[in-house]
Amino acid sequence: EAGVAQSPRYKIIEKRQSVAFWCNPISGHATLYWYQQILGQGPKLLIQFQNNGVVDDSQLPKDRFSAERLKGVDSTLKIQPAKLEDSAVYLCASSLEFGRVNTEAFFGQGTRLTVV
C-alpha cells in the first residue's frame, strides 16, 4: 500500500515570497490533515478536510495561508506572503473518516520550509 506522498521535500524562499506544498493521501482515505511542526515542538493542526469539505481550520492563519482539496483527493497548502516564523516542517496526514473503527493516521515525509 502506497503511503502519503508530499512534495517538495525541501524549500527555501525569501520572506514575502509565496510557496505551495502538495499532498497525495493514501487511496480511500477521506480525511486529510495539514500540520505545522516547528523545531522542537509537536505538530499543530492547520486544517482538516473530510473529502473536499473543511472540517476544522480554526488554527489556520487565513490572512496568509490557504488550502484546498479539489475532488476530495490531492491537496495543496499555500503560503502568501511568507514570514520568517513560517519556517517549519509541514506534514500531511490521512486517515479513514471519523467514526470508523480504525482511524489510524498515516503521515508523509513532510516538507521542510526555510524562510530567509
Next chain:
Amino acid sequence: KQEVTQIPAALSVPEGENLVLNCSFTDSAIYNLQWFRQDPGKGLTSLLLIQSSQREQTSGRLNASLDKSSGRSTLYIAASQPGDSATYLCAVRSNYGQNFVFGPGTRLSVLP
C-alpha cells in the same frame, strides 16, 4: 480544549534497558490515542493505536497502555536498542474534535 504533555522531554539510556515514556491529557473524552516515532528530518511513523475502549496494545517490543480516567498513556519499550533512538510523540483524538492533538514529544537516545 485538549492539552497533551509528555514526560520526560529527553531520555538517555544504555542499550538493553527497559523504559517507559509517559503521556498525559487533560480531557478524558477521547476517541483514540496514537503513538508515533519521528526520526530526525523525517515524517511520523505510526507505532500503536489504542481505541478508547481498549486498555493496551502490543507490537513486538512495544506495549502501550491507556487509562482514560486518569488521563494517561504509557509506552513501554523492552530491551532497548540503538535503533530505537528517535523522538516519540503521542497524539489524542477527542470524541467531539476530529483532529489529533499532539504532545511535544520525548527525545530518546539509546547508547550502545
